[in-house]
Amino acid sequence: MGRKQTIDREAVLDAAEDxxxxxxxxxxxxxxxxxxxxxxxxxxxxxxxxxxxMIESMLIRWGNHYDAQVATLKGKSDSPLDALKAHLQxxxxxxxxxxxxxxxxxxxxxxxxxxxxxIRIWYALRQAExxxxxxxxxxxxxxxxxxxxxxxxxxxxxxxxFSPDEWEKNAAAIERLLTQLKK
Numbered sequence: 601m602g603r604k605q606t607i608d609r610e611a612v613l614d615a616a617e618d619x620x621x622x623x624x625x626x627x628x629x630x631x632x633x634x635x636x637x638x639x640x641x642x643x644x645x646x647x648x649x650x651x652x653x654m655i656e657s658m659l660i661r662w663g664n665h666y667d668a669q670v671a672t673l674k675g676k677s678d679s680p681l682d683a684l685k686a687h688l689q690x691x692x693x694x695x696x697x698x699x700x701x702x703x704x705x706x707x708x709x710x711x712x713x714x715x716x717x718x719i720r721i722w723y724a725l726r727q728a729e730x731x732x733x734x735x736x737x738x739x740x741x742x743x744x745x746x747x748x749x750x751x752x753x754x755x756x757x758x759x760x761x762f763s764p765d766e767w768e769k770n771a772a773a774i775e776r777l778l779t780q781l782k783k
Contacts, residue, residue: 684730
């Protein structure tokens with residue numbers, strides 16, 4: 601009797617993100633992920649059960665990566681402004697995972713409206729974390745948060761082409777807005 605093979609869940613999630621990035625949300629199937637990962641369909645199903653669980657795992661993995669990046673950038677600070685600055689830096693500088701992030705979000709939204717609730721909650725929590733007060737500073741934090749997300753979606757859903765220089769100029773403009781605020 602042979603040794604039971606183990607399947608690397610992270611590698612399967614990488615393959616799933618690659619499938620969505622290359623073929624769009626409609627291309628995300630258990631079969632496509634299995635082929636991309638070099639395993640059987642049963643192997644993918646043994647990792648996740650079904651496609652919805654795989655998408656959920658993709659979202660959770662992205663959320664964990666995001667949380668770790670933001671925590672590293674803001675350090676021990678509990679300032680909402682520092683958290684917002686960390687969000688901006690994570691969003692702007694995460695070029696390796698950005699296409700995966702957009703692919704995961706798009707695939708989740710298109711595949712199951714249930715995930716729209718998860719994403720809405722995620723954004724509500726971010727806004728509550730970053731935006732304090734109903735004054736001018738709170739308004740500027742809100743605008744910076746929305747500008748960061750707008751910039752991200754314009755680029756990674758290919759609604760607008762940005763050269764690297766244009767990308768950096770837009771990010772710098774948001775950073776300048778944040779530097780005008782006091783902690």
